[in-house]
Amino acid sequence: MAMYIVLVGPPGAGKGTQAQIVSETLCIPHISSGVIFRENLDNQTELGKLARSFLEHGELVPDDLTIAMIRERLSRPDCKDGALLDGFPRTTDQAEALAVIMNELYDRQVDAVPFIHVHVNALIERMTGRLTCKAGGHVFHEKHNPPKLAGICDYDGSELYQREDDKEETVRHRIHVYFDQTAPLIEYYKDAGKLIEIDGNKSIEEVSADILSALNIGV
Numbered sequence: 001m002a003m004y005i006v007l008v009g010p011p012g013a014g015k016g017t018q019a020q021i022v023s024e025t026l027c028i029p030h031i032s033s034g035v036i037f038r039e040n041l042d043n044q045t046e047l048g049k050l051a052r053s054f055l056e057h058g059e060l061v062p063d064d065l066t067i068a069m070i071r072e073r074l075s076r077p078d079c080k081d082g083a084l085l086d087g088f089p090r091t092t093d094q095a096e097a098l099a100v101i102m103n104e105l106y107d108r109q110v111d112a113v114p115f116i117h118v119h120v121n122a123l124i125e126r127m128t129g130r131l132t133c134k135a136g137g138h139v140f141h142e143k144h145n146p147p148k149l150a151g152i153c154d155y156d157g158s159e160l161y162q163r164e165d166d167k168e169e170t171v172r173h174r175i176h177v178y179f180d181q182t183a184p185l186i187e188y189y190k191d192a193g194k195l196i197e198i199d200g201n202k203s204i205e206e207v208s209a210d211i212l213s214a215l216n217i218g219v
């Protein structure tokens with residue numbers, strides 16, 4: 001059965017880590033807006049040039065650019081049987097745009113919105129210790145989820161690095177941006193009856209088991 005899922009939560013809640021696990025379990029593509037932006041930056045595309053300063057400062061990229069990028073990605077054939085969105089939408093305007101896109105492309109709406117919540121103090125520690133893979137955007141943590149081989153991604157063998165925007169000052173700003181611009185999404189999806197609250201303070205395995213069981217998927 002096709003399933004369209006949106007993962008929400010503050011930066012550092014573990015969305016990327018959980019998205020990797022859940023999308024693999026469900027065999028649906030993992031679409032991370034942050035990963036797509038960073039690929040565009042690395043490849044110096046037009047979109048990358050337009051998005052660069054927003055990413056560097058921990059600000060949101062303007063909605064028109066972000067929405068067009070996600071529309072294009074969702075229209076690819078691998079999304080016809082479902083997708084897991086991670087990092088999009090991040091504003092209520094983006095959520096409204098997603099409803100239109102889903103309707104136009106697939107004549108349906110997203111099925112469920114797991115909301116991973118984590119204590120604010122833990123967010124900073126999680127992000128400043130995060131290691132990201134250069135090729136596929138896979139994420140690890142130097143203490144809580146270290147790679148098997150130091151500095152190397154378990155999934156694709158590429159090099160791990162610290163994202164520029166995972167430095168503490170930018171992390172604090174990104175958390176502020178989240179509470180200001182993204183937190184209203186929680187009410188939006190609650191009102192739509194789609195929100196599933198997930199305690200993200202538990203271990204990685206417990207959180208993914210909670211998400212999958214809330215989606216009614218036994219593992």
Ligand code: AMP
Binds near residue numbers: 058062090
């Ligand atoms: P992430 O990898 O999800 O933490 O995203 C990294 C950065 O990409 C964010 O700080 C924003 O600058 C940008 N970004 C990612 N997703 C969005 C979005 N849905 N809307 C606007 N900007 C975004």
